[in-house]
Amino acid sequence: MHINEENIKKLQQGDSLTIAKCITCVENELEGNLQLLQSITANPNTACIGITGAPGAGKSTLVNALLKQLTAQNKKIAVLSVDPSSPFNFGALLGDRIRMSEFYLHPNVYIRSIASRGALGGLHPKIFEIVDVLKASYFDYIIIETVGVGQSEVEIAGIADTTIVVVVPEGGDEVQTLKAGVMEIADIFVVNKADRPSADIFVKNLSILSHSKANDTWEIPVIKTIASKFEGIETLLTAIQNHKHITSNNVERKIFLTAEKIWRIIQQNKMKNIDRQKIVAMVKEKINSNAINVYQIAENWS
C-alpha cells in the first residue's frame, strides 16, 4: 500500500475502504505497513473496550445491543471480532462468529473479523497494530470481542482500556469456581441472561467477591443484563464511561502498557527474518537422530 497524506487523511475521516486497506496492510505486513504505523497518531478520546467470556455467554448479542445504543447516540464504532485458533491444529476453534448483520451496513459502524494465528492461541500477532489503525481513525468506540481461550483474554486486558467479562448465572456457589485470573482482568462484570432463576444469588455473591477486591480507585461493578431484550445496556455504558475516566488518569498503567508494547515490537522486528518453516524443516531432518540439542541449534541460527 502506498502511504501518503491523502490516505492518512481518509483514514482519519473514517473512510471504510481506506480503513480496510490499512488493516489488511498491517495485518499481513504488506509494503508500507511500517511507514503507515509511524505516520499515524492515536486519538486519545477513543475508548477501547474488550469483551470476553465463555462461548454461549452472549457476547455477540451484547455487542449487538451496545451497537444499537451507541448508534442511536450517533457514535462511531469499530468492532473487531477475534476468532481464536486452536494451539495445535491451527484451525478455527469455535466458529463463534459475530452475529450482528443488522449493523454491517450502518454508516457509523465498521466491523472486521480476524482469525487468531500463531502457535499458542493468542489474539493475533498484529492485534496492537490493527487497533492502532482504528485508533487513528474517527471512532468513539473500538470493541474487541473474543472468546476467553488461553492467553487471548489476558492479552485483551493489555490492549483494551476497559475489559468486560461476560458470565452467565449458575448456582450461587459457582462464583468460587469462576475461572482463576478473571478477577484480575475484569474491569466490569456483566451477568448476562439475568432472567435466569439463579441470577440474583449469583450476582450477590459476585458483588461480595468484587467488593472484597476493590482498590482505592475502582471496584469492579457487577451489571445485570438481558442483552437479547436490551435490558441493562445503558447501565453498562455508564460503567464503561466511568471506567474510561478513571483509567485515563492512571499514568502508571499507561507507562507500563506502552513499555510492553515497545518491547513486543522490538521482539517482532528482531524475529522478522527468522523463518519458522526452515526451523521445522531442519527439525524434521534431525528428529530421528536423538541428538537434537535445541540450545545449540538456536545459538547457531543466523
Added chain:
Amino acid sequence: MHINEENIKKLQQGDSLTIAKCITCVENELEGNLQLLQSITANPNTACIGITGAPGAGKSTLVNALLKQLTAQNKKIAVLSVDPSSPFNFGALLGDRIRMSEFYLHPNVYIRSIASRGALGGLHPKIFEIVDVLKASYFDYIIIETVGVGQSEVEIAGIADTTIVVVVPEGGDEVQTLKAGVMEIADIFVVNKADRPSADIFVKNLSILSHSKANDTWEIPVIKTIASKFEGIETLLTAIQNHKHITSNNVERKIFLTAEKIWRIIQQNKMKNIDRQKIVAMVKEKINSNAINVYQIAENWS
C-alpha cells in the same frame, strides 16, 4: 555455576543439591547456564505430566496421591509447582501452594516451587529450560502443576507429554460451560471429588463430549477420582502410560514442539540485551508529550 563432567554426572544420578543448583542456574540465567543446557541430553523415557485446573479442584491432593502411588512402585518423581503471578501487579495471584509435605523428604521425590514471572501471566520464562534440566536427571516422571490462568494452561500443553485437566463435578449442564480451549489441551480429564451427588451425570456428559471429539489415535478418557481417599489413582496412572505410549509415536507433534522450542530460544537470545527498565524509563519521560510513536521508538532501539 561451574559446569564440568562431575556436575553433569551428579545431575544424571539425581543428586538433589546438584539438581537444585542447576535449576537455579538456568532459572536466573547465571554464569554457565548456556553451557549447562548445551551439555545435557533429555532422557527419552521420562514422562512429563502437566496438571492444570481451577483453584479448589484438588490438584495438589491429586499430585499427592500420584506421589504416594508412584513412590510405592519405587519410581523417581520431580514436581514443579508453578505459582502464577497476576499480569498487572506482579504479585502472587492465588497462593495455591502445593500441599504435600509428607513427600518433601522422600529420597525419590524432588519438589520445587517456581513463581511465574513476566508481563502476561505465563508459566515462567525459563520453564522449558527447567524441565530440560529435570529431564537430564534420573526421573521417571516430571509433574508440572499449575492453576489454569491466562496462557499458563496453553503453555503447559506445549511442554508436557500428557496434560491432565482436573475438574470438579457441577450440574450436568456445566459441561457446556467448560472453559473454552480445555477440550483442545486436555489429554486426560480427571473428575475429582467424584463422590459429589452430581458426579455421575457430569462424567456422563463429559464422556459424550469427549467421545465426539475423539480422533484416530486418542479419545480423551474421563477418569473419576477422589484424590483425598486415594480412589481412581491407579486408573489414572494407566491412562497416563497409555497416552505416553501414543505420543511417543507421534512424530508430527514432536517436530512441531521442538521447532516451537527452538523459535522461542532464538527469540530469548535476541532479546537478551534489551533492557526493559530502560524502555520504561524512556516512556516515563515522554508519556506526557502525547507524541509517543511506539513503532518509531522500537525501530530506533538498539
